[in-house]
Amino acid sequence: MRRSHITQFTVEFGDCDPAQIVFYPNFFRWFDSAARHFFVAAGLPPWRDMEATMGIIGAPIVDASARFLAPATYGQAIEVETAVSEWRGKSFVMKHTARRGEVTLAEGQEIRIFARRHPKDPERIQAIGAPDDIRKLLE
Amino acid sequence: MRRSHITQFTVEFGDCDPAQIVFYPNFFRWFDSAARHFFVAAGLPPWRDMEATMGIIGAPIVDASARFLAPATYGQAIEVETAVSEWRGKSFVMKHTARRGEVTLAEGQEIRIFARRHPKDPERIQAIGAPDDIRKLLE
């Protein structure tokens, strides 16, 4: 069984737009939060600590997508279930499923890399393959 | 030649995250804004007027995706070029290209429908095919 994690959110008034439903970029905001909660639940330290110890500044996004299946509005409790669904060369795929009770609201996918600062130019970042011990924590 | 529209944005401090780069859901926020600017430039009235006259309450998203090619940070001017790239049965595809000067930052895609309130249940919405006169404006 692969590791998964569920993060709880409440849809707030300010998350909704004049059509009374969630303004869709907020789903990506929740996916990004859910990814971080997944990392923390798996035992990864905060990025600020990983930079100090391993030089890893984070897991930036290279691709994100979502299908929106049902709308949600303020006052509703939703949850996002998150898992790593695939390891590729230097990237990995996270799946997020947003639900309200039994209703699936959105299915999202993020492709991320682990990144460090470029050794010769601190303004640039560089993808590195997931170190084995990190990968073991997330599988 | 198909119609396209360019919308200008400035990356603000608050659009960026602790990694000093744009927090990625903001690209979707800009795509949604760029879609609205495209509609307005094409001659569509605001949604609040279209609801009153045509019963169309907006063009909600059913799918959104983006590839992130280069990071951006605060103080930078970016532009998003937007066009409708495809008409399907009841949905249509919008392409967004975010650039900073010559550098492509992100390529995004939104699939939208035109929607009205369900005639029997005002809490639900219903996809309708793009009316011909609206479609003509956007092509």
Next chain:
Amino acid sequence: MRRSHITQFTVEFGDCDPAQIVFYPNFFRWFDSAARHFFVAAGLPPWRDMEATMGIIGAPIVDASARFLAPATYGQAIEVETAVSEWRGKSFVMKHTARRGEVTLAEGQEIRIFARRHPKDPERIQAIGAPDDIRKLLE
């Protein structure tokens, strides 16, 4: 003893700015959410129901302020304690205290009115005094 309510939040990565701390408008976003959670805990229906039954479309803000006492960063659990501190003619004052454990992060204040649509012009809103039964719930 006057009624108060505590709402829990987690500071997320995307809530923080390049200085690694909460981007301050997010505190007002949390205060607005905390106000809604306070109303719900007190027994008020959602605004969409109150509009249908009482014509009250919400409790818009006329004034908001905050003092920021200590910074917060992502991964931290915070709570906001909320109460109505004062009833004025047509407005009322809400106090919000944001804390992380024992540390007070911010003290906020919102002045709100109850509003309905203007009877002669649905584009405008009109302040109404808090109906007695609503006021009783919130005290």
Next chain:
Amino acid sequence: MRRSHITQFTVEFGDCDPAQIVFYPNFFRWFDSAARHFFVAAGLPPWRDMEATMGIIGAPIVDASARFLAPATYGQAIEVETAVSEWRGKSFVMKHTARRGEVTLAEGQEIRIFARRHPKDPERIQAIGAPDDIRKLLE
């Protein structure tokens, strides 16, 4: 005459809430952006450069407030006029006036300090008085 700067914004669909008007924390987001545009127009380098050269990591907020006088909705062009209205010991006051044409929408105030990292603990920040050359640029 003291220096002032006007920054232009467009109210976007996603800036508005289910009441169809600007979700109020966005005014503080615009004030923060307007403050940065004011600093840039006055000749201040980006914070990332000021940290490298002068050790100043930014001008964090210690207090923020706003009075909301008229609502705004999506599709409207607004402008924010910004000036430093007062210099205090280690802090200074910025005034922001948000207008749509002749209509004043909101009057805001931010109290900020210039900050550097604490010399003994890089996790903490320290207020420093505005260096003379910076103050001269902003007056």
